[in-house]
Amino acid sequence: MEFKSLVDTSLDLNFRPLRVPDEVPKQEVESNFIGLGRDLMPIKDEAGDLLEELNRVSAENKKLTEMLTVMCQNYNTLRNQLTEYMSKQNSSGGEDHSTGSKKRKVESNNNNEIVKSVQGLHSESSSSDEDTSPKKPREEHIKTKTSRVYMRTEASDTSLIVKDGYQWRKYGQKVTRDNPSPRAYFKCSFAPTCPVKKKVQRSVEDQSILVATYEGEHNHSKTDATGPVTTSPSSRLNAKSSHGVTHSIVPCSTTLINSTGPTLTLQTDQKKVNSNTSTSTPSGHKRKSPGSDHQQNRPEFQQFLIEQMASSLTKDPSFQAALAAAISGKFLQNNHTDK
DNA sequence: CGGTTTTGACCCGCGC
């Protein structure tokens, strides 16, 4: 995929003095300056020191959350681009015929990407459309084209939501025999005008992978789908840069937040940040936060960094969990020190 | 209040 080559992702979070902690976020910091103050300074100095440190940590915390927001935006932008790219490919190449392989089972997929078009694997379209379907009633199945999209999420995330820029209405859920995970059935919200349906189910082999099977083609654009309805978070995100805060979950946070324990802190703060950033330049140009005069203030570096991180997000779920844990850890730390 | 989600019931095709 081209998008992958666009942003190479060797993630380097060490651009700032305080690293994003993988394991010992809070206690290490605490003990560091507690010990420092106890040995060398009187109590007042220690308190001042703590305050200073607290301010620093708060500023970093704020910046981290801003970065996270920007990251989410970039992530979703990339994903939307990818989705559009895939749908273009499907409509151009996947319609006529593809390979003639056929099987219904979910193919094994050891994908590292977050979304994977399975143009080559797909096969489902051919099974129902062309090869072997004298048995199937032909009314719809001959016309409809099917395609599959694989999306990596956290295994703990049970939402079965595949954000593809369209609005979907869930009309059923079923536990199928060959897969313990429930399969969700969605219709396009524009139905009956738009006949598209999709099925979403976790992969049997890798619970962190959602398999979305699309049937039919949208007769409207994604942008048509932007609206007050709730099932299309990614489109909402795109609109968000101009609208400001939405009261639902930030799109990529469905993965991020659901995947980690301390969800509330992160989520509410994202809302805060969003409301802040709504006044600034949208889509990846975040404003400077006060007191940060490191190299990351250079826009090109920021851009590069953001792209790196966004791409990293798309590839490494554990990174998402680690980042969310780090940020929420900071929040907890702040709360703890405030009291 | 309107739209969405949930979920049990129902329908229907397929294999035996």
Add this chain to the structure above:
DNA sequence: GCGCGGGTCAAAACCG
């Protein structure tokens, strides 16, 4: 013909 299983319906619950 019967049972199974996937897909859909529809009423109730939920939500903003």
